[in-house]
Amino acid sequence: MRSYLLKLTTILVIALAILGLTGCKKDKYQYPSQIPTLSDPNGVYLTIGETKVTNERLYRRMKINHGLDRLNDWIDEQILADIEINQDEFAAFKNRLIYGVSNLNEYTGNQEETLTRHINNLITSGYFTEEARNRYYELEYRRFAFAKAKLLEEIAARPEDEPYFSESTITSNYNNTYRPTVSVILLAFASSAEAKKLLSQYNVDINRISPLGWYKTNTDVLFTEEEVKQIFIDMFNNQYAYKNNGADILVPGTGYTVEDGKIVFNLTNSINENVKFVYTYKELSQVSSTIANMVFNTLKLGEGFHKSFTTGPVLYLSNFFMALKVSESTVPPLEEVRDKVVDDLVNQTLTADKIKYYLYVEREKANVQIYDEGLESLFAEYYDEAFTNQQITDYKKYVKTTGESNSNVAEITVKGNKKTLSADEFFTRMKNMHGISTSIDYMNHYIVLSNPKYAKIYNPLTDTIIDQEKYQELYTKNVQKYKDELAKGTFVTIGMPANYGWENFLRDYFGVMSDQELMIYYALYSEGLSLFTKDQYSFDDEDPERSVTAQMEKIFQEFFNVETFAVAAYYDYDLNTVADDPEKWTTEQADNADAFLDKVFEQADLSTKKTIKERLTEVSDAYKLASLDDAVWGDYKKLGLRLNITTESTYTASSTLHENMKTALKGIWDQLKEEKLVGKVLDTTTNPARISDYSFKTTTGLNRAVVIASKNAVYINDSDNSQVIYPDAELIRIYEIYKKPDEEKTNEELNERKPSSKELKAIDTYYTPAIKALEASSRIDKILVSIRAQMIAENKLIFASETDKQNYQALLDAYAALNK
Numbered sequence: 001m002r003s004y005l006l007k008l009t010t011i012l013v014i015a016l017a018i019l020g021l022t023g024c025k026k027d028k029y030q031y032p033s034q035i036p037t038l039s040d041p042n043g044v045y046l047t048i049g050e051t052k053v054t055n056e057r058l059y060r061r062m063k064i065n066h067g068l069d070r071l072n073d074w075i076d077e078q079i080l081a082d083i084e085i086n087q088d089e090f091a092a093f094k095n096r097l098i099y100g101v102s103n104l105n106e107y108t109g110n111q112e113e114t115l116t117r118h119i120n121n122l123i124t125s126g127y128f129t130e131e132a133r134n135r136y137y138e139l140e141y142r143r144f145a146f147a148k149a150k151l152l153e154e155i156a157a158r159p160e161d162e163p164y165f166s167e168s169t170i171t172s173n174y175n176n177t178y179r180p181t182v183s184v185i186l187l188a189f190a191s192s193a194e195a196k197k198l199l200s201q202y203n204v205d206i207n208r209i210s211p212l213g214w215y216k217t218n219t220d221v222l223f224t225e226e227e228v229k230q231i232f233i234d235m236f237n238n239q240y241a242y243k244n245n246g247a248d249i250l251v252p253g254t255g256y257t258v259e260d261g262k263i264v265f266n267l268t269n270s271i272n273e274n275v276k277f278v279y280t281y282k283e284l285s286q287v288s289s290t291i292a293n294m295v296f297n298t299l300k301l302g303e304g305f306h307k308s309f310t311t312g313p314v315l316y317l318s319n320f321f322m323a324l325k326v327s328e329s330t331v332p333p334l335e336e337v338r339d340k341v342v343d344d345l346v347n348q349t350l351t352a353d354k355i356k357y358y359l360y361v362e363r364e365k366a367n368v369q370i371y372d373e374g375l376e377s378l379f380a381e382y383y384d385e386a387f388t389n390q391q392i393t394d395y396k397k398y399v400k401t402t403g404e405s406n407s408n409v410a411e412i413t414v415k416g417n418k419k420t421l422s423a424d425e426f427f428t429r430m431k432n433m434h435g436i437s438t439s440i441d442y443m444n445h446y447i448v449l450s451n452p453k454y455a456k457i458y459n460p461l462t463d464t465i466i467d468q469e470k471y472q473e474l475y476t477k478n479v480q481k482y483k484d485e486l487a488k489g490t491f492v493t494i495g496m497p498a499n500y501g502w503e504n505f506l507r508d509y510f511g512v513m514s515d516q517e518l519m520i521y522y523a524l525y526s527e528g529l530s531l532f533t534k535d536q537y538s539f540d541d542e543d544p545e546r547s548v549t550a551q552m553e554k555i556f557q558e559f560f561n562v563e564t565f566a567v568a569a570y571y572d573y574d575l576n577t578v579a580d581d582p583e584k585w586t587t588e589q590a591d592n593a594d595a596f597l598d599k600v601f602e603q604a605d606l607s608t609k610k611t612i613k614e615r616l617t618e619v620s621d622a623y624k625l626a627s628l629d630d631a632v633w634g635d636y637k638k639l640g641l642r643l644n645i646t647t648e649s650t651y652t653a654s655s656t657l658h659e660n661m662k663t664a665l666k667g668i669w670d671q672l673k674e675e676k677l678v679g680k681v682l683d684t685t686t687n688p689a690r691i692s693d694y695s696f697k698t699t700t701g702l703n704r705a706v707v708i709a710s711k712n713a714v715y716i717n718d719s720d721n722s723q724v725i726y727p728d729a730e731l732i733r734i735y736e737i738y739k740k741p742d743e744e745k746t747n748e749e750l751n752e753r754k755p756s757s758k759e760l761k762a763i764d765t766y767y768t769p770a771i772k773a774l775e776a777s778s779r780i781d782k783i784l785v786s787i788r789a790q791m792i793a794e795n796k797l798i799f800a801s802e803t804d805k806q807n808y809q810a811l812l813d814a815y816a817a818l819n820k
Helices: 008-028 055-079 087-099 111-124 130-157 167-177 192-200 225-244 281-287 289-298 334-349 352-365 373-388 423-449 468-488 490-494 502-510 515-534 548-557 587-604 612-625 634-638 659-674 729-739 757-774 777-793 802-818
Strands: 044-048 051-054 182-189 256-259 262-265 314-316 319-328 408-414 417-422 561-571 641-645 649-652 696-698 701-710 797-799
Touching (some): 044 055, 051 055, 051 423, 055 352, 055 373, 055 417, 055 423, 055 502, 087 130, 111 130, 111 802, 167 334, 182 225, 182 289, 192 319, 192 612, 281 289, 352 373, 373 490, 417 423, 423 515, 423 777, 423 802, 468 502, 468 515, 502 515, 548 757, 587 641, 612 641, 612 701, 659 696, 659 701, 729 757, 797 802
Antiparallel strands (some): 044 051, 182 319, 314 319, 408 417, 561 641, 561 649, 561 701, 696 701
């Protein structure tokens, strides 16, 4: 659910549109004389140093961020309690929540990793135990089952001439769901020329491609059906013997038989994991949607043999393919599976918004009475939104509660029985889920604002204003602004009119108990955190993890800047044009790919083209057209090796690159630096382009990097006698003055020298990234986590409950696992 706390600017826009209609009602409003209150508001949830986080503070804060979700959980648990759980349906539903599929046999990912990630996500949402997670699954299932039953009632109530799902919708869903499986001989090529060259080897006239079929070279004679089948068999064996240890795959007796002179295919099973003939639409779409559409929709059986195969190469992605559709399975007629088709449509219709709509309707029917004013305003807002999202304008409005209670948050009536949610129970529900995550704010506030080094404006421990002018500036922006808008009636649009009361507004809108607490959340903590962050490093700190100089040195040592491209050898057994994972290659495959790259560069050296890119491209083109019996390339073709040359790009140490690629490029740049060739013209007779002296794996296959240009590191002074690389503290002092607007500078600062262009470039290259790394929120978060751990060890941070202490660590572990 979105954040409940609406931005003031958003509220202002809404208010301007309707304030004229509602403003006149503001004086009729009266805030309840009593509000739901905890029986032990001063009980201590957490002790941080000398401060205590009371139940009341935690309750009000949690209610703002999580209250509506937990209230709806409680309501739904009561009104949906009678929905029985069908274990088979529940298992399928749970699978959809976790894996995205009902049947785990359809899931192609790593089940263990996916489940672990899912559980960690639930832990960060407050479901710390398996029991809590199971309750979550069961409630979500009941919500879905209830909404489905309501939708089915709507469908059944429709007149026959106005069905919920039209016949065309049902037919379309049937056609998309009940597709046959097909048997197909599929051939892929790196280029159209490669495909045509192979066709020409079988006497196919490649200059006379016709939708009627293939013509024999230099004749007007079309190949017969049996001849075309045989050519596809031979081409397949020619292209893919490498998938079967060099042996033919389609051989008489297994792949096909010849009966009465006719070829009858028997393509019912894969020969091995790398050879596939039978596909579902989904499976073939994973190779290419273009191929799937051609095979399933364009190629036809029983309408003339020439319509069952592609008569020329067809483009897909960056490659080309040809296909012979051999057979397709039968599917059940629509009438046999109509109920299943409609059920699928029902499930598709049950979007999150649709389910929320049915639930809010049912919640209202339970005569919901909400005695917490802020929570009820939020409930009413989301109730209206549920109808708006369904484009429903004429509906029963939610009637706000007139009763009051000092102990109960809400009351509903289910089957004539009243059920109440006490403030204490509501607090416990929220505390068990969100107490930890909410209290981390209090911990961090204490760490930062209890230290006089960072609390430069206001000290919350002593309630002392230190910088009156700055405090007033922040107060005007973050407190007075809201006071003024409340007084003007701006918040009437969300159920908080001008006479709502400021203290009530603080509690119900922000979840805080005072102006000072509001200031801490929305201004003072961020001001203090900025000082805290800057205190976590110094220019020449002895600890390299805290040193600006050490960070700049690290950036310099990692520096490289090259213009490069890569030559990649790869396998593509599944024909999806993406390299098969090199980490799953056999040692033999890796060795063959490395030898192939040796041959590629060896042949490039024989070319007379001017640049290395042109020479390698010439080799690549020759390889694409080579046949299996080619003297140079035949052996590599038989192995199924493919070749790709990337476009030239400029990369630096900060580029997003595979680590193996980055290491190779850094090594080449270092070698050029050692030879004093950085910045010099490369790819010439005297200074040839530099090629990585080893092959390395990336996701694109086995690679070698080719560097055709480089740039030097940035220096303030690159003289051998007085080399200066990155800025010192004095230059940074000058730079900080330089950045100020002139009107903010003193006379002395106006006379200060300006950094040179080289100095500014060095600052941009070294200093700015160093500061960015040292001030990164991830680094500061780790420091705060470390400080909190030390406080726990020293009994300066004490949870009232051992369970909460354990859940705190579980939350940190889950976050760490998700952010590896």
